[in-house]
Amino acid sequence: MSTHPTVLVIGGTAGTGKSTIGESLVNLLRLKYPNAQFLEGDRLHSKQNIEKMSNGIPLCDEDRWDWLERISTESTLSASANDGLCIITCSALKLKYRNYIIDKNPNTIFFFLMVYASPKEILMRLTRREGHFMKANMLNSQFADLELPINNQVEPHSRVVTVDGRLEHHVLLETFDVSFELLRSRSLKAQILEIFELYKDERNPCFNDKDFKNSLMLDLIINELSWVNVATIKSELHNLVMNDFLEEIQEGLEYKLR
Ligand SMILES: Nc1ncnc2c1ncn2[C@@H]1O[C@H](COP(=O)(O)OP(=O)(O)O)[C@@H](O)[C@H]1O
Ligand SMILES: O=C(O)[C@H](O)[C@@H](O)[C@H](O)[C@H](O)COP(=O)(O)O
Numbered sequence: 001m002s003t004h005p006t007v008l009v010i011g012g013t014a015g016t017g018k019s020t021i022g023e024s025l026v027n028l029l030r031l032k033y034p035n036a037q038f039l040e041g042d043r044l045h046s047k048q049n050i051e052k053m054s055n056g057i058p059l060c061d062e063d064r065w066d067w068l069e070r071i072s073t074e075s076t077l078s079a080s081a082n083d084g085l086c087i088i089t090c091s092a093l094k095l096k097y098r099n100y101i102i103d104k105n106p107n108t109i110f111f112f113l114m115v116y117a118s119p120k121e122i123l124m125r126l127t128r129r130e131g132h133f134m135k136a137n138m139l140n141s142q143f144a145d146l147e148l149p150i151n152n153q154v155e156p157h158s159r160v161v162t163v164d165g166r167l168e169h170h171v172l173l174e175t176f177d178v179s180f181e182l183l184r185s186r187s188l189k190a191q192i193l194e195i196f197e198l199y200k201d202e203r204n205p206c207f208n209d210k211d212f213k214n215s216l217m218l219d220l221i222i223n224e225l226s227w228v229n230v231a232t233i234k235s236e237l238h239n240l241v242m243n244d245f246l247e248e249i250q251e252g253l254e255y256k257l258r
Pocket of ligand 2: 014041064134
């Protein structure tokens, strides 16, 4: 099994349907990952956070860091122990929160499936929802904090699914498709990481052989090109080190794409 566990974070403001979607989605994804677990991120909040939210006081950045770290680590542990995949809910409203989750466990591959519903829809749902600490009075602060990942260059590992006015099973089918697309792109990222790890091991005789590195990497990338978008590959390479290497890879890519 890969040394890089995969975590699918279902994000979005309170009331978008993260928990509802997560519970169903994990059952569908178990067709491929039979032991994958669904974790409810709300369970990882501290008592103080729950108390704050129950009193209608929005969390601030300082309240959230420890929680986000637990989200990152607990989901990583679960994925490592269960077929390499975990699905977890976490509002992950801001870009810096999503990056924090990623940074806390750099060996894990995190994807973010952000669910969006309009304030009008959320107001209706939170007013109706019973037995939850997050009430409709938190709606304004949630939308004030929300930064949807709209830029594919900055967040190639994230997608947005809009749920307004759609039937529950249509939303589920779309999130299922999007998840599979994300998990498919996982193999590329994991392979790139694994190959870089091989290079990083200086005892490996191939470490200093640039031609070997390039041909291996090119093969890897070209083989995946039919479905992965080039911007994603470039941005992964950027994230993953070796700028000199990156240039050569880009040249190779451009050549192959002609
Ligand atoms: N697609 C949907 N259409 C209508 N209502 C939904 C849908 N998904 C969830 N709900 C309802 O909206 C409320 C919030 O859903 P929940 O899954 O708890 O959201 P979150 O985990 O994002 O806070 C619940 O009462 C749930 O039954
Ligand atoms: O189900 C919900 O209503 C939300 O998932 C909610 O419980 C979430 O945990 C909070 O939104 C706390 O975090 P933020 O203030 O960072 O959204």
